Structure formats: structure tokens, C-alpha cells
Amino acid sequence: MSALSSHLLEEIKALPAKYPQPRSAVMPALDLAQEELGHLTPEAMSEVAVALQLDPGYVEGVATFYTLFHLEPVGKHRFYVCTNLSCMLRGAEDVVDRLKAAIGVREPGEVSKDGLFSYEEVECLGACEYAPVVRLDHRYEVDLTRGKIDSLVNDRRLVRSHVKTGVRSSLDTTPEPPRKKPVRRTKKSG
């Protein structure tokens, strides 16, 4: 049985035609694989290589170069915490400390026991006027404080049963789609 679904492999095989040369498809293909699995396993990278008719070592070489490809399991919600100078001057160290406590991990890359969270410290995210910032669920969260970190974490714990959290960034200016109210899970008695 393959690591990647058959329809995804078909999608990957169609990628090279979109570029002037087929090799350019390697990153978009790895991206799709990572989206499906959460992180890139050796099997997944091999299957991407076969689908693109590239050497598996070559594909792995690309995957290991770029920081947004994950070769180890990650939490469902990964915090990319900027700790570069502009954010550091605005309290990024505090953000990291608070985040570690809030999600219950000791070091970057470690996944919280419930599998929901992990974090890594990243270089400048290019939103320095909003420092300190994190990237979370494909959105930037800005002007972070300890309280804001707590609510980002708690909101995601509350809506864990929903596939899409619907939690939106404060930078997002598109109209908000209607969404269901998150339901608080309670223990059933008996």
C-alpha cells in the first residue's frame, strides 16, 4: 500500500506540465504530499520521486533544504514563532516561554500529548510592524501578548472536533464566511 493516496499521485503526475521544465514541479508536489500526511515520510518522498521521474535522493535533498518541509511529525496546529530581531525587541522570548507552557512542550518540534500542537522558532516573517508575530494555520497572528497566546491555544482546543477551525487571522480582510458555532465538548455522565 502506498503512503500517498492514488488521486494525489495522479495530481502530482499532472504537475510537471504546468512548468517550462518538469523539475520545477518538485516543491509543489512535496507540498501536496505534506498537506495530505502532515509531514514528509521517506516513503512519501520516494513516491513523489517516482511520480515525477526523479531520483529519490534528489527529492530528499530538496525537501531537507527548505524549512517549510517537515521530515518529522508535527502538531495539527504548528506555531511558527518569529524570534528575529524586530520581534525579539518586542518580547518574542516571552511569547516562546508562554507558548511552551500553554501547549505543554519543552522544546521546538515536540508535539503536545494530544497531538494538537507543536512550535518552531523561525526567522523574520516579514510582518515586523506587528511584532511579535506567529504564523499559525496559514494566517499571521499579530501583536502577541501572553493572553493572546492562551486564547489562540484554547480556541483550538475547543474546536478540535472540527476539521477546519474557522479561526481567522486579524490580518485577514476578506468577508467572513458563515460558520457553525463551536460546540464545547462535555463529559457524558455515567
Added chain:
Amino acid sequence: MAEQRGTVGGPVLTEWFGRANLHKLEVYEKLGGYEGLRKVVTGMSAAQVIDEVKASGLRGRGGADFPTATKWSFVPKDHPGPKYIVVNADESEPGSAKDRYLMENSPHALIEGAAIATFAIGGHQAWIYIRGEYDLPYEKLRDAIAEAHAKGHLGDHPFGTDYPLDIRLYRGHGAYICGEETALLESLEGKRAQPRSRPPFPAIKGAWGQPTAVNNVETLSTVPWIIRHGGAEYAKRGTEKAKGTRMVTVSGDVQKPGNYEIEIGVTYRHIIEELAGGPFPGRKVKVFWPGGSSAKVLPGSMLDTSTDLDGLKALGTMGGSGGIIVMDDSHCVVKGAARLLRFYAHESCGKCTPCRVGSNWAVRTYERILANEGSQIELALLDRVQQGLQGGRCLCGLGDAAGWVIQSTMNHFRNEYEEHCLHHTCSVEGALIHA
């Protein structure tokens, strides 16, 4: 939503910022957007476009400050195969956020500018290489490109002509080095992003082996205004040698951080104290990076320095990517420099030995210094390491930039380094040191 932090209704780039839904084609076009592209494809020759931009004096805003029209004119006219414009939207210089600000607010300006540039070099396709972390700008550009295609401004017959124009998006995956144009091209071709040796230059052999001009987001976003109003009108702004306006991002210890459009030639005092609200009450500007972390620092006593690019060059620093990082007197310069060296070491692609090894030596030396294990040896070592990183020993400027951080901070703040290394104290952030 978070409020926009920066110039709205400015002179050129941010002229229409603040209008509701500027990112929608309908709004952009109503204000006069796409007039430039229409003018170009329906009535101008490629040479006329290049001449107009040459008259504006526009220079590259990604950091290298190279004349844009000259770069376009390097692309051979008689090349039989495809030619490309590649847009460098991989903004990752610490302290720089202005390209994000431009793409989020006015994606159509970049698309129009990229299309005009593509026409100017006699090409038909532009590729926007955007950093992977920029989700919202990516979505804005993707939707805007779709709108422009649907409206017939891009595609096989833009504005009813027979000159096909197409714009594609390519997402990066996290590597500062991709801001370097040849590393970006490697990445676009599906490889590890390591700089190429030059020659051949991208104008001769760029993306997929074809002639290519690589331009920054801000540079191209300026082009539609220049075509609409004429190069001479643009050249009225700025200084004699550095024309026009540019974006700066002010961050760090200021009250109103943001992305501001400035006329080139204003002072850093104007930007930091007036536009960005100055330092917090009771604080003083101790040091600032005038153009991204890769520009040599200037002390707070030099706030009256002009943003004129040649003037900055004379001081040994640069306007670079426009990222102005301000540090006040409550923060330790040694700690700040140590953080930046960690950045350069992490982002060194590993291809050239002086950069790969030198940046890591610097990181380990700073770690010893901040752990109170410094001495005269560490001071001498940092000095040796910064010299080794500099001097054009590598294929790109990353190593040089790392060296400049050490050199310029040691040059202006020798006392703080000596305090750390020789006395194991920090009078600035006392709590930092636990002896």
C-alpha cells in the same frame, strides 16, 4: 482585522491605499489602474517603455539599487526562445515587510507592473516567486491574476491586441537565500536554492536557461505609475541621483511601527521620530539598521543621516531593502547582534566555506560571550571572523552581511562588547547576566 500600519494616500506607491477593496480589479481600474498596461500594449514599443522607465531614474528596491531600465535593456532582443520576468517576492530580510504591505493592499499594481516589464523585455510570461509564509498575499495575488485574466487584461489578447501576456505564481518553502536572485532561480527550477556563479548573468541565462530579468515587488509596483504620469514626473521627486519615492518598514523600539512611503532624501530622524512616532517615553534611539539587518548599523547620534542612497554608500552602509530596525537604550547591542548572527548562520546555504564556517564560528563565540565565558580572546576572535566573512569571498553577499553586523556593532559599541567579554556584566540589560 488589524489596522493597516503605514502610509495611505501617499505620493506614488500608496496613492490609492486606504480605498475600500483596492485589491479588487473593479476598484483598482476605476481609479486609473491598468491604464499603464493598456497604453503600453496598444501604443508603445518595448524600447519606448524602457526609455520611459529610464527617464524616471527608477532603481531596484530589493536592496541592490540597480537601474531598472538598464537591467531590462540587458535582456537580448533577438533571442529566439522564451524570455522571462521573474518577480522576487521572497521578502525575508529581517526588518523588511514593505513588499507584503504592497501585495496585500494593491496586488493589481504588481501584476500590472510585471506585465509591463514582460512587454518591455519582449517576453510573454512572468513568474512571481513568493515566499511560502505569505499566505494572504499569495491568495490576493492568485485571485487578482484570475480577475485580470477574466477581464481580458492578461491572456492571449490583452486589451484586444495579439501580444500574449501571462503571469504565474510559484511558492517558496522557507529559505532566506532565495532573496538572492540566482538562488531564487535555482529554487524556481526545483533545486536547492544555492547561488550560481556569474557570468552568465540572468539576463543571458536565467530561469530555465532563458534570458531573464529579476525584479523586486516594490520596483514593479512603481512602474504603472511611471507609465501613467511619465518618467519625468517621477524623477521630480527624490534627490538628484536617487529619484522618486520608496517604502521603508520601521520596526523595533518605536511607538508607531509601520510601512511608510518616503521621498528619497528625507532623514532617518524624520522617518523614525515623525512617521514612526519616535522611541517610547523616556527612551532614546541607541542604534538603528538603516536598510535591513544586512546594512551596517548607525548610532542614534546619526539620525540626521539622509536616506539618499549615495550618501548612505559614502557612510559604508546602504538603504538596502528599506527595513529600518530601531533599538533603544534599554536593549543590549551584543545580544541583538548575536541573534542576527544566528539568523545568518541558519540561512547560509552551505555552498561557500567562508560563509558556512565563519557564521557558525561567530554564533559559538557570541554564545560564549553571553554565557559569561568571554575574554580578550573572544573579542579578537569576532574581529577575525568578521574579516573572514567579508571581502567578496563568496558567491553571494550573505556572508558579507553577517560580517557587517559584527563589524559595525563592534565599531560603534565597543564598550558594550568589552563589558560583556572582560567584565561579564551588561549595564544595559542587567537581568540578562546571571553570573
